[in-house]
Amino acid sequence: MTDTPTLPSTDLPPAWEPAAVEAELYQGWVDAGYFTADASSDKPPFTIVLPPPNVTGSLHMGHALNHTVMDALTRRRRMQGYEVLWLPGMDHAGIATQNMVERQLAGEGLSRHDLGREKFVERVWDWKAEYGGKILDQMRRIGDGVDWSRERFTMDEGLSRAVQTVFKRLYDDQLIYRAERIINWCPRCRTALSDIEVEHSEDEGELVSIRYGEGENAIVVATTRAETMLGDTAVAVHPDDERYRHLVGTEVVLPLTGRRIPVVADEHVDPEFGTGAVKVTPAHDPNDFEIGRRHDLPSITVMDTTGVITASGPFEGLDRFEARPAVVAALREEGRIVAEKRPYLHSVGHCSRCDTVVEPRLSLQWWVNVEPLARAAGDAVRDGRTQIHPPELAKRYFDWVDNMHDWTISRQLWWGHRIPVWYGPNDEVVCVGPDEEPPSGEGWTQDPDVLDTWFSSGLWPVSTLGWPARTADLAKFYPTSVLSTGYDILFFWVARMMMFGLYAMDGKQPFDHVYLHGLIRDAQGKKMSKSRGNVLDPLDWLDRFGADATRFTLARGANPGSDMALAEEWAAGSRNFCTKLWNASRFALMNGATIDRPVPDRAELTDADRWILDRADALVSEVDGLFEGFQFAKLCDALYHFTWDLYCDWYLELAKTQIAEGGARADATRAVLGHVLDTVLRLLHPVTPFVTEVLWKSLTGRESLVVADWPRASGAPADDEAERRIDGVQKLITEIRRFRADQGVKPGQKVAARLSGVAAAGLSAHQAAVASLARLEAPGEAFAPSASLEIPLADGTVTVELDLSGTVDVAAERKRLTKDLTVAEKELAQCDAKLGNPKFTDKAPADVVAKIRTRRDTAAAEITRIQARIAALPAG
RNA sequence: GGGCGCAUAGCUCAGCGGGAGAGCACUCGGCUUACACCCGAGCGGUCGCAGGUUCGAAUCCUGCUGCGCCCA
Known part of the structure; x- marks a missing residue:
């Protein structure tokens, strides 16, 4: 082994400090126009409209989860070459906002009636300008790649026009009517x-x-x-x-x-x-x-x-x-x-x-006859134009839309879209469309009520794209690709948007996929509530752990159809993962990892190189499949496992000895290090965009990972033999480490050892790696083995003789062997029980029987070997 | 009252017909030249209960118990 070279420095700071760089990175992405969609593009579209949060709202964990999901989906598609539009905005939240401003007025000893309708509505706009939309800044902090140039608000002129248009159309189709019925009345909101x-x-x-x-x-x-x-x-x-x-x-x-x-x-x-x-x-x-x-x-x-x-x-x-x-x-x-x-x-x-x-309360209100709309909304899912994920929730959707009652849409509020109906002096009722003049003259008055906020937000997927105008955006980006929201909002969002989208767009569904995530709970699985005092604040996490850690935690908990428990330890774990990635990347870069040099032909590569490249290929395929199935928790786990357990714990360690060899071997290793890291950073980017961006720029010197290509598996067949040998190397090292730990040998202490059977096991090329990772040194002249262990591998048994320069802890050794023996005996008993059953050997598939036979033989050999070892131990 | 879902390691959850897994927590040993936000080793489960189907069940079916959610 050659001397360890001094490590060159990188341009990366020694620690990842998200708070210092996130805001600047984000602004850079916005300024570069990465998130701005182009309706004239030739690329295939990928569209998500953000379920508009309340203008009064601020970011809670549920939002943070949903935004992480949408951002991950859109970032991946952008890297895959889609023309991505993620459209942001807010809804005017009629009741909530009016309550907010009335409370403010109450502080001044006023009611809205003191101001009058017009002044009150002005006051609400003032309130919005000053306090509304906090959540938009919070979206920037979490990293949302939304197209800010297309931001919308349900009370905007264009969206209001859409509301009036659809009201008029529904009225003319006799799907909106006025009737006196029992309604749910809130005596406080009135x-x-x-x-x-x-x-x-x-x-x-x-x-x-x-x-x-x-x-x-x-x-x-x-x-x-x-x-x-x-x-x-x-x-x-x-x-x-x-x-x-x-x-x-x-x-x-x-x-x-x-x-x-x-x-x-x-x-x-x-x-x-x-x-x-x-x-x-x-x-x-x-x-x-x-x-x-x-x-x-x-x-x-x-x-x-x-x-x-x-x-x-x-x-x-x-x-x-x-x-x-x-x-x-x-x-x-x-x-x-x-x-x-x-x-x-x-x-x-x-x-x-x-x-x-x-x-x-008995009351005269405006209603939507939902029957035809709801049937269309159900059919769109029934015939597969819109797919609900996870599919189990489709049943709940059908139960709702198939049994929906007519919808009360009038609200006795001042803040909202005023009902475009005028009443004449002789009981005339006139519904006015957006380009029509309302009737004027003596005795004509407009209906005082406004529309349910959901009436306007139900139009969101069409109105934000310009409907009723036939805009380029509408042509390019409708139907939208995915609607993502919590399953508790299924009836609010999905059902209403489906009804209105289908109605407005002549039967064309508003989204191809509906992804429903679970609800956020505390570490004990309890619902978060202020009164319980178990509410976790995503802003606090963003401050303390960073956006990537917050996002990774949420994505990693997102199993389809089930709620997720969260606690600070989860976020700390994700922060640790980001740090691990950071340090691993720094190490790779210090060792000259690069993507500028192509990975040499397979014949030039070591088993370790081929193994990690094959695993990276498999990872790409796995992550792709999981993304397509909205399996965020599993894809995060796959990335975590690959990064930490395979790349860091094994490949980086094996790479150390390869680089120490110098020459072409070191150069090839640098190429593999660089290419695998490049793949990992790209795959992680949709979930953890900030840390991966900084690392990737350092690795490649290129502009931005945001607009980099999504990785593809090479398609090369996996090298099974390389994998088998790396498995052998890992088992060999792990067994030696286990023995050392049992014997109380300090982890850092080098132990003189003599290995035999290595060549027969096919591991001749890996001796240096084994010595390095198991902390072994070559036997000197005074080598006096005091212990030996046999490690059966796929292609042969390797014997390791160790000079522990002192007495061996026989009790520990006996305990270890006895444990191994118990495991083997249990295995043998299980296999024998199966093989002794003629029904099993007759009926079970041949490959299963063969596998059990192999396992039986292996176990039997192990028992013989271990029993001999135990017999050979010194007494006491 | 109707419907749906869940019960797997101390906690949170994967696995859903052929060798019980992960993260966190816990125990032991380590500042081994990327990382102590770390490294190495380990402990830990009659897979809620009772039947059934099957050569074989955590995995399929039935019943029971407990918990949760939606609707009325």
């Missing part, structure tokens, strides 16, 4: 909500049974919302229910009010539930509304829009939650309370924005 903006939870309440009527005609009903009895207009029973048959058609007196209400028979009453009789409040319950419709009952609204009782009487002016016990108390005083069950667990709807208990 607006209607759609079904999916209501979250149900099992809450404790009280089930009160109330007796209506007297004597023979008495009938008992139960309710958890006693205050609604003020609005009862009937009692309903099942038509076949013998208990109540005599009462159907009669009237009972409604307590507290003195009103007489009918007893009606209705098929939808469940006679098994409770007393089998239900109170009917058509203005405050969806089921009761339906009963009311069937029996032509009046609807009496007993609350105002803030949940305060309006029914005249002692309860007027009380909030619904004050009125509830007050009504019960009054009923009790009249002796009408038959039973009270408390606590009583039942499902209660809450506003998804503010958590206020939703009040079902």
Whole structure:
């Protein structure tokens, strides 16, 4: 072995410090125009529209995961030569934003009504200019390669035009209508909500049974919302229910009010539930509304829009939650309370924005008849135009779109797209398209309400590309390639975008693939929540571990269809990986790793060279397949394993001896080091763009990895013999290390050793490597072997005699051999059991039987060998 | 109430018909000339329970138990 050459320095700093360089790198990429898409390009398109975050939002772990996924997908496609458009933007988040600004006004002692509609909306725009869009800067920090020149906002002029266009078109197609129905009403936000903006939870309440009527005609009903009895207009029973048959058609007196209400028979009453009789409040319950419709009952609204009782009487002016016990108390005083069950667990709807208990309320609203739209949205997935990943979630999608209720789209807000409908003095209703003049003159007024935010964000995949205009962007980049989001947003995003995209684009689906990732949880798999105090902040991770480590952690946890647990240790591990890559690259560069010199012909290469090149080839194929299948966790694991366990732990170590040889061998090694590193950096770049960019520029001297080519497997057949010999080298080294550790030899201490059987095992060329990695030195004149070990390899057994210059720890050696013996005996027993079963040898495939025979023979030989070793050990 | 999913090493998760795996944690030994954010070695599992199918089951089927999610 020659002297170790002094290592040349590189231009890389000794440690990877992400915080120092990330912002500058990112700005460089933006300035270079790498992320700006060209609609006139000849390259095949690859498009992702960012599910627009709320203008009020800031980056949380869920976003960070989704952005990592989208950035990885787009960066890979860009390297593969696609014309990539990743389009960013935000939605105006009607309720959330209006709440935010109203809170701000409240601090000044004002309400929005003090300002008036026009001034209030101006104020919201001011708010947006000053505070909105924090998340856009956070996207830069995480490294999102989005096309900032195409950034959009749902309230932009162009997108507003799209909204008005589609509204008009749907209205003309009679798919938008106005109707008075029971809707979900948030008394705090004072607006209607759609079904999916209501979250149900099992809450404790009280089930009160109330007796209506007297004597023979008495009938008992139960309710958890006693205050609604003020609005009862009937009692309903099942038509076949013998208990109540005599009462159907009669009237009972409604307590507290003195009103007489009918007893009606209705098929939808469940006679098994409770007393089998239900109170009917058509203005405050969806089921009761339906009963009311069937029996032509009046609807009496007993609350105002803030949940305060309006029914005249002692309860007027009380909030619904004050009125509830007050009504019960009054009923009790009249002796009408038959039973009270408390606590009583039942499902209660809450506003998804503010958590206020939703009040079902009779209200005149605008609706979308979703039936034809939802059927088209289902069909696009059914016939494979759009694929959902993972496919298991398609079922959930179908369940939703196939059973979707009509969609309430009007919101009683000021911030949003105002409904383009004018009402005339003689009950005229006119829907106005974007290029039409609204009717003017005495008595004409525009509908005061705005549209659900999802109405505009449902148009996002088409409106951001310029629709309804036939733009070059729309022609080039629609349908989009992938929509990525959490599975919890399936109904919000995917369903609505599918419905509108298909409708607007005459049946052309808005995306080819839908990738649904899991939700982020804490280290124990618990949901993150402020109240639990287990929320992890991606910005904190970006500061402390860097963008690459944050991204790698998230991508590595992204197994399809399942949630991911996260903890700081995960991020620290990824940071360590980046550091490892950094140091390995520095080492390779110090040793002259290069891509400028081609890798020599196979015949000129060592086993180690061929082995690592073959493994790199396999890695490229594996990573490609995993990317195509959205298998982010697995591709990260594959890259991690290759980089750390193969490239660093073995190839770099083997390369040390090859470089020490000098001459052509060293030059060839430098080429292999460089080419494999180049491949790894390219493959890692979509997930960890920053560290790979710095290293790759240093390795290649080229402009940027962002626009480098994606690697391809060479297609050369793998050298199985080289692999078998490297396996042998690894086993030899590992066994010697194990023996040394068992014997308590210090890792750094060199041990004189004599190897025999190396040539027969085919490892003559690898003696220097074994000596180096197992810390062996050549036997000197005084060589006195005190221990020996036999290591069976594929092509022969190598015997290693070691001079431990002292006594051997016989107990440790016996323990080690005994353990090996136990393993071999277990193996033998298992194999014999199988081979002794004629059904196995008859029925199992021949290759399986042959494999078991080989294993049996190997185990038997091992047992013989180890038993001899144990017998030869000195006593004690 | 209806539907779906999950139960594998201390923790988080891969594996989904023929030799129980990874990361982290833990134990032991090391500043071995890229890296202590490291290196080397190791410990650790009747694969939830009970049946069934099969030559063979962590892997397929049925039931049970526990947990989670979605919808009503």
